Amino acid sequence: MSPRLSTRLSIRWVPGEASEPTDTLIIGVGGWYVDLRITKLDGSIDWAMAGERLILSQEPLTCKWTHWIDSRGYTEPDVGSFKPASQSTDSIETGSMLHPENNIMTPYEEVWRTLPATFTDRFPSAWILRSVDGKTFLGQLGGDFLALKGGNEGPAGMTGFCARREAWDDAKGDWITKYETGDEQNLQHLPRLAQETQNRAGKEMEWVMGSKEGDTVDVFGAQYIAGLIEYASLRYGRILALIPKVAHPPSLPPDSVTHAFTRATSGGGKKNHSSASYIRRDSRFPISLFHVALRNSPALWE
Numbered sequence: 363m364s365p366r367l368s369t370r371l372s373i374r375w376v377p378g379e380a381s382e383p384t385d386t387l388i389i390g391v392g393g394w395y396v397d398l399r400i401t402k403l404d405g406s407i408d409w410a411m412a413g414e415r416l417i418l419s420q421e422p423l424t425c426k427w428t429h430w431i432d433s434r435g436y437t438e439p440d441v442g443s444f445k446p447a448s449q450s451t452d453s454i455e456t457g458s459m460l461h462p463e464n465n466i467m468t469p470y471e472e473v474w475r476t477l478p479a480t481f482t483d484r485f486p487s488a489w490i491l492r493s494v495d496g497k498t499f500l501g502q503l504g505g506d507f508l509a510l511k512g513g514n515e516g517p518a519g520m521t522g523f524c525a526r527r528e529a530w531d532d533a534k535g536d537w538i539t540k541y542e543t544g545d546e547q548n549l550q551h552l553p554r555l556a557q558e559t560q561n562r563a564g565k566e567m568e569w570v571m572g573s574k575e576g577d578t579v580d581v582f583g584a585q586y587i588a589g590l591i592e593y594a595s596l597r598y599g600r601i602l603a604l605i606p607k608v609a610h611p612p613s614l615p616p617d618s619v620t621h622a623f624t625r626a627t628s629g630g631g632k633k634n635h636s637s638a639s640y641i642r643r644d645s646r647f648p649i650s651l652f653h654v655a656l657r658n659s660p661a662l663w664e
Contacts, residue, residue: 364540365389365390365391365479365488365503366388366389366390366391366395366415366476366503367387367388367389367390367476367477367478367503367504367506368387368388368474368475368476368477369385369386369387369388369474369475369477370382370384370386370399370472370473370474370475370534371452371471371473371474371475372469372472373470373473373617374470374471375461375468375469375470376468376469376470376471376539380471380473382402382409382584383401383402383403384399384400384401384402384408384409384539385400385402386398386399386400386508387508387527389488389490389501389502389503389506390415391488391490391503391509392490393414393415393416393487394413394414394415394490394492394501395413395414395415395490395501396412396490396499396501396508396510396511397409397410397412398410398508398525398527398541400527400541400543401539402472402527403544405541405543406543407433407520407523407525407543407544408521409432409433409434409462409472410432410510410525411427411429411431411432411433411434411436411510412429412430412431412492412499412501412510413427413428413429413430413431413492414427414428414430415416416428417442418483421442421555422443422444422445422489423444423445424441424443424444425441425442425443425444426439426441427431427441427442428442429438430492430496430499431496431497431498431510431511431512433510433520433523433525433544434462434520435520436460440457440459441455441457442455442456442457442472443455443457446473447473447631449475451475451476451477452473452474452475452476452535453473453474453476454471454472454473454474455470455471455472455473455474456469456470456471456472457469457470458470461541461544463479476526479503479504479505480504480505480506480529480530481504481505481530482504482505483503484505484530484532485502485505485530487502487570488502488503488504489501489502489570491579491581493584494585495586496512496550496610497511497512497520497550498510498512498553498584500553500582502555504530505529505530505532506527506529506530507527507528507529507537507555508525508526509526509527509528509552509553509554510523510524510525511523511524511525511544511548511549511551511552514545514548521545521547522544522545522547523544523545523548524543524544524545524546524548524549524552525541525543525544525552526539526541526542526543526544526549526553527539527540527541527542527553528540528554528556537554537555537556538556539554539556551583553581553582553583553584558581558582563624567581569581633640
């Protein structure tokens with residue numbers, strides 16, 4: 363599943379009119395997502411969530427999103443179906459969900475646009491991390507970064523929830539904060555890429571290039587468990603994934619193993635390698651796969 367960067371163009375609560383009250387950015391990597399929707403009017407959190415994205419069917423494309431953390435306190439998964447829109451980069455999602463103004467299940471229609479990843483020459487990896495306690499989700503795709511932290515009493519709910527969105531500014535050579543909102547005390551403990559990259563000239567973090575299976579990754583002042591799903595020595599880098607620690611890892615059947623393919627072509631005296639890996643995820647096994655993918659495998663960025 364290719365890394366995905368998307369924004370919402372409009373939402374319509376049927377039978378009402380379409381509008382877009384938010385500035386929304388979603389980072390999706392493998393079967394995971396981080397979703398931040400900021401109210402344009404005052405910069406507050408309209409809705410923020412993170413969890414798994416599971417494909418239920420292909421025709422029509424129907425997905426289910428779990429809510430590991432959710433600023434509105436929703437814990438039940440929601441389901442939506444997609445169809446192409448007039449532009450090739452756009453899609454229309456339909457389904458039913460709780461209307462935030464009346465808390466009644468209401469049909470909706472959302473128009474989404476796929477965005478190109480930026481500054482992938484500098485940041486060729488895409489990743490999503492989950493803290494060991496399951497309350498903080500971080501995601502980076504190219505020059506975009508999202509960080510969400512769940513509430514004080516648990517992962518769901520607005521009390522204590524906070525969020526940050528950063529973007530790479532090439533002219534300044536640094537990450538800038540586009541939005542920072544929510545609980546002020548918890549914001550102090552929410553990671554910034556600007557802090558993590560200040561001593562590396564804005565380059566990839568060391569754990570991205572050097573992690574191996576079972577490593578405890580110390581990053582942003584916390585610990586994450588790295589699981590090496592597939593490693594390929596590439597001209598441009600490598601591909602790996604992160605798996606949160608589980609108490610009793612299940613054994614995977616043959617149809618759930620990692621598959622990889624590698625293409626190599628030769629031209630002009632140089633070899634150009636294009637490699638990718640993907641996971642065939644069997645829903646019977648709750649293994650959380652966090653992919654790190656590379657820009658220079660074209661299939662990963664389509």
